[in-house]
Amino acid sequence: MGEMEDERTSQAGQLFENFVQATTCKGTLQAFSVLCRQLELNPSDHRGFYSSLKAAVTYWKAKGLWGKLDKRVSHKEYSKGKACVDTRCLIIGGGPCGFRTAIELALLGAKVVVIEKRDTFSRNNVLHLWPYTIQDLRDLGAKKFYGKFCAGSIDHISIRQLQLMLLKIALIVGVEVHVNMEFAKLLEPPEDQGTDGPGWRVEVRPADHPISDYEFDVIIGADGRRSTLDGFKRKEFRGKLAIAITANFVNRNTTAEAKVEEISGVAFIFNQKFFLELKEETGIDLENIVYYKDNTHYFVMTAKKQSLLDKGVIINDYIETERLLASDNVNQEALLSYAREAADFGTNYQLPSLDYAINHYGQPDVAMFDFTCMYASENAALVREKSGHQLLVALVGDSLLEPFWPMGTGCARGFLAAFDTAWMIKGWAQGKGPLDLLSERESIYRLLPQTTAENISKNFEQYTIDPATRYPNLNSTCVRPHQVRHLYINGEQD
Ligand code: FAD
16 A cells, blocks of 8 residues: 555656646647646646645655745735636736746635747747846745756846746646637627626637637736737837847856856946957947847847848938838848847957857747837726726736837736736625726836836735735826726716
8 A cells, every 4th residue: 555655656746846847838738738637637627727636746855845835825815826816817828927927816715817829939038137026026935846946146047947937836736728720819708698698708710629618707918018918008109229139058068168258238238348348349230238148148228220230230321210120121141240249349259159049930049139129008008898897908928018128028027917916806706896906006106117126015025916915116096097087987978
């Protein structure tokens, strides 16, 4: 009997380990489904799933993870996973912010579905993490999924590693994840059936999927900078022309590579001598450059237009940036050389070989982006009502507030918005009225663009979804309910 028990423990341990160690999105989902099947766990039992999994997987390595997650689950804000028991949430987009939001909503006890249009996590680019995000991810067991997570003074992670780790945590806490599924549009409840009829649903691609029959109380747009959700006005911040280049080179993890120092962006902006020398020696004119050593050697830099023209990267000069950076106006070979030369100079020629890593399209991983206009949504949430069914709609991550990559604010502000959104959904589940709810959310959203790693609360251990634990100067009533009436969209009145 004892032996059989041991065997079962080790089999469960192995299955779980396969899941934890999976290195791709598809591999993770596959290992998860094998794990559930073999251990007879029901992933659609979203509320009981985490405890069933914990009871089934008792080997020593998993225990450390359970310890961390148990601590998280015990936050009083989640009311023992009963705060949002009847709330059904759809999250559009499986980027870092979509998954981070999904985890919080699952911990509140909500039914959470994430749909992601792709089935691979392939972004080599690296995200800067603020100290609180590092702590947050550590507390979710980041190191169990990715041993190298923020070791020593490292404060960054590749987007793909972050997505992978968050996908795993989301699955563990009972989130339902569908890849290869694209959000097409929101479907209103049918008018003639009132509250007895079906509620809010969505049209997805492929169309013949059971998701089309799901009804939702909350929909969250986490689909990145080109959000597809209707109803949100976008504010445009037009700055001076800003062209960013990202480049990823193969990291062979040699001793020579390990010795090369990273370049943290913020400090470098002020190093004028470096940029003058760079220009003199190579003709490359940059405003800043960041270098992180991760799975790849990752560089992000903002380049001046004239030097891109001089070096033949941009072929013809146009006023409109869209035309300027259109693929037929960019010499790809020259772009590869430009970024490689800048990377080489920036690291004092110490990286032994600068071979480009390969991107999602099988091409050398270099890209040029226009940051002249950055977008932010005017509002963070709205409520729709039709035929007696209410729907709370919210944005998080880049959909809400687009980051300027060289400053690396995307994930840090994105997670803050994920927590703020979870807080709002908790209020919604508790029956808070739409205008009170929306005015509170807008009050908190006003703080977001001003947040920096320095001005948010330093007591990371105390962080919860309650905004008061994170924003020192919180005034949750600065926007008044009458100012958000336009965000309560009642179909019948239209
Ligand atoms: P994203 O990470 O953009 O995730 C959105 C997800 O939604 C994607 O997985 C997308 O496939 C999915 N999606 C989109 N539309 C739909 C739909 N209709 N249905 C279903 N799913 C959908 N930041 C930096 O700081 N430095 C960088 O170098 C950098 N490089 C980037 C490179 C690229 C190509 C992109 C897209 C973003 C980059 N960012 C970078 C931004 C950074 O990735 C984000 O700030 C961060 O990932 C948090 O964003 P998010 O989760 O809100 O959105």
